[in-house]
Amino acid sequence: MPNRRNAIAMVISAVMTASLALTGCSSGDGDGSSKNGTTTITFWQQKFEDYQQAWFKKQVDAFNAAQTKVKVNLQVVPADTWAQKLKAAQAAGSAPDVQTTNYGNINAAAANGELAELDGLLPASAFDDIKANVKSFVSANGKHYAYPMLVEPSTVLYYRTDLAQAAGLDPKSPPKTWAELITWAQKLTTSKVKGMTIASAAADLGWSSWGLQYNACGHLPVADDWSKANATDACYEQLLQFYKDLYQGGYMPKTPKVGYADGSPYGSGEVAMMAGGSWVVGQLKQTFPAMIAKTAVAPFPSMDGDATKPTATLGGWTLTVDAKSKSKQSAADFVNWLLAGDPSIMTDFFKASGYSKYTVRTSVDQALAGNADATSDPFMKVISDQVVPYGKQEPAYPWDIALAFGTAIESAMKNTASVPDALKKADSQINDVIKKQSLAGTQPQH
Amino acid sequence: MALLESARTGRLPAETVAHGKPRRRGKGRRDNLTAYLMIAPMAVLLGIFVMWPLAYSLYLSTFKISFYKDPQFVGLQFYQYVLESTDFWHSIWIGLYYALIVVPAGILIALFLASFIKTLSKRMAAFMKVTIYLPAVVSTVIASVLFTFMYQDEGVVNWILGLINKAPVAWLNDPDWALPAIAVPGIWLGFGITTLILLAALLDIPESYYESAMLDGAGFLQRLWYVTVPLLRNVLLYLFVTGFTLAIQMLDLPLIMTNGGPTGATSTPNFFIFNSFRDMTPYATSFSLTASLLLFAVLGLISVVIFRLIRSDKAVDG
Numbered sequence: 001m002p003n004r005r006n007a008i009a010m011v012i013s014a015v016m017t018a019s020l021a022l023t024g025c026s027s028g029d030g031d032g033s034s035k036n037g038t039t040t041i042t043f044w045q046q047k048f049e050d051y052q053q054a055w056f057k058k059q060v061d062a063f064n065a066a067q068t069k070v071k072v073n074l075q076v077v078p079a080d081t082w083a084q085k086l087k088a089a090q091a092a093g094s095a096p097d098v099q100t101t102n103y104g105n106i107n108a109a110a111a112n113g114e115l116a117e118l119d120g121l122l123p124a125s126a127f128d129d130i131k132a133n134v135k136s137f138v139s140a141n142g143k144h145y146a147y148p149m150l151v152e153p154s155t156v157l158y159y160r161t162d163l164a165q166a167a168g169l170d171p172k173s174p175p176k177t178w179a180e181l182i183t184w185a186q187k188l189t190t191s192k193v194k195g196m197t198i199a200s201a202a203a204d205l206g207w208s209s210w211g212l213q214y215n216a217c218g219h220l221p222v223a224d225d226w227s228k229a230n231a232t233d234a235c236y237e238q239l240l241q242f243y244k245d246l247y248q249g250g251y252m253p254k255t256p257k258v259g260y261a262d263g264s265p266y267g268s269g270e271v272a273m274m275a276g277g278s279w280v281v282g283q284l285k286q287t288f289p290a291m292i293a294k295t296a297v298a299p300f301p302s303m304d305g306d307a308t309k310p311t312a313t314l315g316g317w318t319l320t321v322d323a324k325s326k327s328k329q330s331a332a333d334f335v336n337w338l339l340a341g342d343p344s345i346m347t348d349f350f351k352a353s354g355y356s357k358y359t360v361r362t363s364v365d366q367a368l369a370g371n372a373d374a375t376s377d378p379f380m381k382v383i384s385d386q387v388v389p390y391g392k393q394e395p396a397y398p399w400d401i402a403l404a405f406g407t408a409i410e411s412a413m414k415n416t417a418s419v420p421d422a423l424k425k426a427d428s429q430i431n432d433v434i435k436k437q438s439l440a441g442t443q444p445q446h
Numbered sequence: 447m448a449l450l451e452s453a454r455t456g457r458l459p460a461e462t463v464a465h466g467k468p469r470r471r472g473k474g475r476r477d478n479l480t481a482y483l484m485i486a487p488m489a490v491l492l493g494i495f496v497m498w499p500l501a502y503s504l505y506l507s508t509f510k511i512s513f514y515k516d517p518q519f520v521g522l523q524f525y526q527y528v529l530e531s532t533d534f535w536h537s538i539w540i541g542l543y544y545a546l547i548v549v550p551a552g553i554l555i556a557l558f559l560a561s562f563i564k565t566l567s568k569r570m571a572a573f574m575k576v577t578i579y580l581p582a583v584v585s586t587v588i589a590s591v592l593f594t595f596m597y598q599d600e601g602v603v604n605w606i607l608g609l610i611n612k613a614p615v616a617w618l619n620d621p622d623w624a625l626p627a628i629a630v631p632g633i634w635l636g637f638g639i640t641t642l643i644l645l646a647a648l649l650d651i652p653e654s655y656y657e658s659a660m661l662d663g664a665g666f667l668q669r670l671w672y673v674t675v676p677l678l679r680n681v682l683l684y685l686f687v688t689g690f691t692l693a694i695q696m697l698d699l700p701l702i703m704t705n706g707g708p709t710g711a712t713s714t715p716n717f718f719i720f721n722s723f724r725d726m727t728p729y730a731t732s733f734s735l736t737a738s739l740l741l742f743a744v745l746g747l748i749s750v751v752i753f754r755l756i757r758s759d760k761a762v763d764g
Contacts, residue, residue: 083724087731090513105726112728113514200619201707254616255599323514398727407709416621416709436527437729 039330040071041097044086046317047078049279051286051352059345063337070330072098090114093324097331101320103137104207106146107396107444109320115145116321121332122147126340134360137393138318140444146318147339148360150349152278153312153387155211157181157298158266159273163188167272174298177305178242181273185251188272195251197265198243198275200413204260205243206399206406208275211312212239213405214392216303221405222397222430227440229430231405232423238303240412240419247413267291275300277315278387281379282356297379299386307386314391316360343367347374355380358388396444398437404429507736512728524736534737536710537718538744540625544714545693547629548636553685555633556640557678563641564648575642582638586631590702593631594618618704621711628699628712636692640685647681648674687752691745715741 045056053076060074075096077085089095101109109115119127127135127144138146161171167187175181185195199208213220216239221231246252253271258264263280265271267288274280284291300311319339321331338345346364350357355374359365368374375381395402408426411417417425434440507524509517528534563574581589596602597617604614617627651674659669675682697720700712706721707713713721719741722734 083726084720087513087723087726093513095513108727112512201705202709203705203707253599254614255597255619257598398729399725400727400730410707411709414619414621414708416711437727 038068038071039327040073041325041327041331041334042073042075043098043334044075044077044096044100046082046100047076048317049283049286049353051282055349055352059338063334070327070334072334095322095324097322097325097327098319098335099322100317101146102317102394103146103148103315104394104396104399106138106318106320107140108398110140110143110145111442114323116323116325116328116332118144118147118321118332118335121321121329122336122340126336129340129361129363131360131362131365137314137316142445146320147335148316148318149339149346150357151314151316151360151388152357153211153383153391154208154277154315155275155300155312156278156280156383156387157273157300158263158276158280158284159184159296159298160188160294161296162294163193163272171296174296175301176307177301178238178303180305181301182242182245182249182251185246185273186249189251193269194253194271196246196273196275197252197256197271198246199260200243200247200252200254200256200410201259202403202406202410204406205409206402207313207315207394208260208277209239209243209406209409210395210402211300211310211392212242212303214310214313215239218309220395220397221426222395222401222434224443225441226397226434226443228434229401229427231408231427231430232420235303236423237419240409240422242303243409244412244415244419248415264288277312278358278380278383279353279356281377281383282354285354285356295379297382299382308390310390310392312387312391313394314388315394316357347371350374358384397439398433400433400437401430404433503735503739507732507739509732510728511731511735513731515728520732524732525740527733528737528740531737533710533713533718534715534740537713537715538741540711540713541694541696541715544625544629544632544696544712545690547626548632548693549686549689551629552633552636552640552689553644553682556637556644556685559637559641560644560648561674563645575645578641579638581634582636584635586635586698587702589631589635590699593628594703597627619708621708624704624708624711628703631703632693632696632699636689640689643681643685644678647678651677683752683755687749690752691749694745694748715744 043060045053047053056074056076060072064071086095086099095114101115106115122144126147130138130148134148134151137151138144138148157174159171159174164171164184169184169187175184181196188195199205210220213236217233217235219230221233221236222229247254253265256265260275261277261279263274263276263283264287266274266276266280267284269291281297284295299307302309302311319335321328321335325331340361343361343364344367346359346361347367350359350364350368351371351373355377356379359368404426407429408417408422411422411425412419416422506517508519508521510520510524511517559574559578563571563578566574598604599614599616603617607615615623617623655673655677656669659673664672694714695716696714697716700706700714700717701720704712706717715737719734719737722730722737724730725734
């Protein structure tokens with residue numbers, strides 16, 4: 001009996017051990033990138049406004065149907081899971097061949113060797129078509145690592161003309177200074193509608209306040225050569241105080257349902273004014289058309305009323321090719337076809353966006369010039385004439401620095417630290433990041 | 447008990463019993479072989495999925511890891527960085543604070559409910575058990591979304607406060623309220639299973655103990671203090687240990703409800719590590735790995751302390 005029991009135990013354990021070993025070792029569906037002369041590439045698109053998903057899908061289908069050499073697999077990845085998904089894929093060596101990358105991440109990704117250099121992969125004419133002021137956005141050390149798709153100013157003031165009038169304010173003369181904005185917010189706040197909405201969480205404040213950081217001090221809270229922090233400059237105290245006054249005054253929702261990038265609180269009438277990116281114009285047109293007639297757009301107020309100071313960064317998206325991609329040329333061919341090829345493809349995109357974003361290519365600009373819808377939009381005219389010319393490029397330093405400053409603004413807003421203490425803490429955190437990540441002297445050289 | 451003894455002496459029970467009898471020793475060897483074969487799959491499993499990754503993680507934590515460039519050996523530098531990080535220690539404090547709210551409150555509520563169910567008829571008790579256990583099968587994600595809605599300015603919690611003319615409280619956006627606010631769904635999700643365990647333990651206490659106490663003139667509180675609590679002590683300690691270890695590792699609720707905010711007020715250790723990992727820099731990869739290993743050490747220390755407490759109470763049910 002014992003022998004038989006042993007034999008059974010042996011069989012069971014052998015089977016289990018073998019199955020464990022198999023489950024542990026059997027993965028591998030191969031890279032499968034090339035089959036029957038067709039190269040398959042993966043393209044991860046960060047999830048944006050709904051119309052963008054539809055546009056990307058339409059264009060990828062058109063690309064796949066138009067030729068048989070390259071097949072693009074499109075995957076839409078939500079923004080809040082993007083970083084961990086991408087990082088896990090990079091660790092496993094299965095990062096997408098093509099991905100959406102924003103301007104702010106290009107320098108760090110290029111320095112870390114994550115992006116393929118595009119100069120040899122795309123024709124030189126494609127880069128010649130990029131507008132001069134955007135070229136530096138996609139290059140590092142004189143080489144191109146991304147192909148730009150669009151630019152969009154990060155901060156514009158949207159306000160309800162009907163509510164302003166009802167509150168005894170002149171809708172034709174929107175607030176010009178931060179003090180005036182607070183007065184407007186105060187007057188527009190009722191029991192049902194808050195006067196204003198602006199970012200109030202560190203992760204949103206980190207990037208959406210860049211324009212206002214420039215506005216307050218003329219620079220970001222880091223020395224130009226990234227050698228030290230300068231977050232304790234007195235001018236930043238006014239910036240933090242401005243945010244604090246809006247929040248502590250009760251003029252903005254204290255429990256926002258959505259992040260800064262989403263304009264729905266304004267669209268659904270919960271607030272009378274909103275700081276939002278130019279993309280909100282598209283959102284209003286698509287989702288809240290009834291709000292268009294009651295809305296006006298103005299440059300975001302300046303600290304001292306000087307309208308020539310920056311209030312926004314010119315953010316936006318690009319497509320990049322992974323440095324470890326096995327099909328770099330095919331990936332680049334797709335990028336070239338979509339973003340740098342026939343101008344009608346991108347004009348179709350800007351049409352879908354309700355002309356709420358700006359092209360980065362001269363040829364697309366020319367194609368749009370004859371289009372009345374593209375040039376006559378009153379909102380976009382204000383943004384083009386009064387916001388974009390003073391807009392600044394997004395900083396290329398690591399996100400930790402932006403987050404440290406965003407946390408300082410949030411701490412001041414929510415009273416967890418006094419304004420000077422919050423800035424002091426941010427300053428020391430930024431210096432810590434500079435030291436531990438050896439950032440001094442690594443700023444981009446265009 | 448025999449197993450514990452043998453573990454202490456380092457000898458197997460069969461061997462102890464069969465001392466000096468060669469025929470029995472042969473059988474003991476066969477039994478040993480069976481035992482080793484039976485634990486082999488688990489040993490392989492642990493080896494592949496726990497031991498090897500742990501050893502490899504320790505090795506990797508001495509490098510600045512990049513998925514695109516050769517890793518750079520930095521020794522114990524990242525351990526220094528993590529130990530110096532005020533955010534790391536802040537997150538440990540937040541985890542402890544969260545556990546200190548959730549675990550005692552959860553156990554108290556569960557004890558109250560279990561005592562109540564014990565007094566009910568069989569049918570009512572069955573109904574109550576199902577009702578109380580329901581939150582345990584609700585996903586944390588759903589509970590997070592549900593409670594986020596309840597905490598909105600116009601949500602049900604502020605509506606009730608409005609009835610007594612208290613201004614809306616920004617539950618999830620006020621640094622003082624955010625952690626207690628996310629602890630409420632934490633308690634709600636956990637008390638179902640705690641109640642059932644406590645109910646089983648309560649039912650295990652012989653009625654005769656209570657009858658004797660009552661004959662001696664003990665009131666309700668005295669019976670609770672001198673009979674119920676001492677006899678539940680081991681179960682309570684078990685619930686405390688497992689509850690504490692689980693609570694300090696909470697990730698889902700702060701991730702979904704507050705994203706660690708406001709101003710880091712709900713940044714639990716696992717959230718802090720996860721958030722570090724989400725940062726795209728190579729620095730963040732090594733930092734989050736090292737922080738995980740150090741959290742493992744911190745949790746281990748806490749467990750050691752609590753296990754010592756358990757050992758000291760072994761005599762209670764003896």
